[in-house]
Amino acid sequence: MQATNTKKPFNITFYLLIIPVLLWLVFLIVLPHLDLLISSFKIENNNGDMVFSFDNYLAFFKEKIYWLTFVKTASYAISVTVLAFVITFPIAFYLTKVIPKKNAAFFILLLLIPLWVGELVTVYGWMVLLGDNGIINHALMTIGIIDKPINMLYTNFSMILGLLYMSMLFMVVPVMSTLESLDDSLIEAASDLGASKWTIFRTIIIPYSMPGIVSGAIIVFMLVIGDYLAPNILGGKSSLWFTEQIYNKFLTTFNWNEGAAFGFLLLMLSSGIIWLALKLSGQKLDKVGS
């Protein structure tokens, strides 16, 4: 954009700067996706030749288990996103509006620690906590509150816990940045005009931080819907996460073409959900991204 505005016909700096971006976009995003798209429309006919077909996509709609898995994945991802918001919004509010700035930096650093050790390690951490012989069950039995271990691991509960734990932070950061720009006098003005604390929260704070909430929600939703580790390890056999279906296509049945189609379906359907959420919340993508 900048280059078209300048009078110089060849702005060397501009092209030097744009080349890495273009290389990245073309070779790491556009071409692989095109390849995936093309292979998703191919099946092997009886002669062993690859021919064009919609069968890979039709398989998703014909086989009940596939789209049921997707519905479950999407609805759980939405629930995790909502939960992440409910849990982290007070944290973000506390860190930006209540405690002094210099202490906030320390707490944010603390929040980041789980990211440093990696998802696999935190997932195994949850296994140690939640297992039948895990720390929580052991503690509860020692105190005598229960006499049989509660089955927590390999359930939807443990899966949601794992997904929440790895994605929550990505909600905190954008919400904090919008809350930081919220002038305290807006809150005072609302209270001066007779608004109760709950009304201020509902009519001032939430609408004001909506861009941050939506961008946080998009990140969390995308991370969760595309996650493989937490559902597979913490959710156990019953987890039925859509990424597991894709994994199975590629590595168990070796049907790469159907796997590609499923990958594309995940991309389309999750983008559709985000588009719908943006429409419903009245937010625009360019505003959310900034």
Place this chain on the structure above:
Amino acid sequence: MSNILEIKNLTKRFGDFTAVKDVNFTVKDGGFFSILGSSGCGKSTLLRIIAGFETETEGEVFIRGESMKGIPPERRPVNIVFQHLALFPMMNVRENVAFGLKRLKLSKTEIDSRVNEMLGRVGLDGYEKKDVKALSGGQRQRVAIARSLVMKPSILLLDEPLGALDRKLREHMKVELKLLQREIGTTFIYITHDQSEALVMSDEIAVMHEGHFEQIDTPRNLYKNPKTAFVAGFVGDSNRFELKKSENGKLLTAKGWKINKKSYKGTATVLYIRPEALIINPSSDLVDVEIFDITIKTILFDGSNTKLATIVTGTTEELLISLPQNAEFDGLEEGQKLQVGIHCDDLKCY
């Protein structure tokens, strides 16, 4: 007129720092009351105590005779126009103005009629649907005032609301605010560091300095008869002279200017003279007027505010004299000597 606001022995301390020191005053119903002071003098803290955002350490605030102790901001009959206006950016003009009325659970028709009436009052008809971010500075100002006034508060508190406007618009809004206040009759308490704003708009002004009130008076009295040295120096322009003890009991400044018409009484240490109190080429039959010679050092041309920087002849005291912009003084030049007079009442000693 009855008193709508009464402040009794109000003190506010933040740790070791005392922001407001034992302040007492009353404001008449329907008046325009200004609190004038430089930044950090405690005037904003005082306003926030009245609005209920800060709690007083000692003393009490009464509005219409009722103590405001323990009453939160949302239940006080006052509304505040914030320094940076604090308009709600995610709402349009109408929603901003209707915000407070919605909290009163009024019917939609009543909210609409009150909002429209108020927007008409402040000259914003037809702006209902506009985004507040798309408005000009003056329009935003009016939305903020409308948003508070629509609540029909007993008192409207204004915290330097004109500070962010450019000079021309500020001059215009000064007059507009004063007229608006006259028209609707709500009591205004106006906080400012700009003396011209306070002098133009107010019925009464309190000059605040380091947490306490120096003087509460009408603008004219404040200007004509400042009670303390701080007020004399703070309100309007003044020539300031250090005084020293003289042998004959007459006024004598530190740099040797003897004033024969006025005797030196008590313990005064400073003398203030307004530039416009000096009469150039006074006629000799004036009574109680000290006449002396000056030399023009330079002419500071500033339109209607033009001044002469002069030296009192025979001393090293510098004296600023207002120069009326009429043809009589067009020929003045640097280095020229002039005779100047000052009435004894205009020599303010503290």
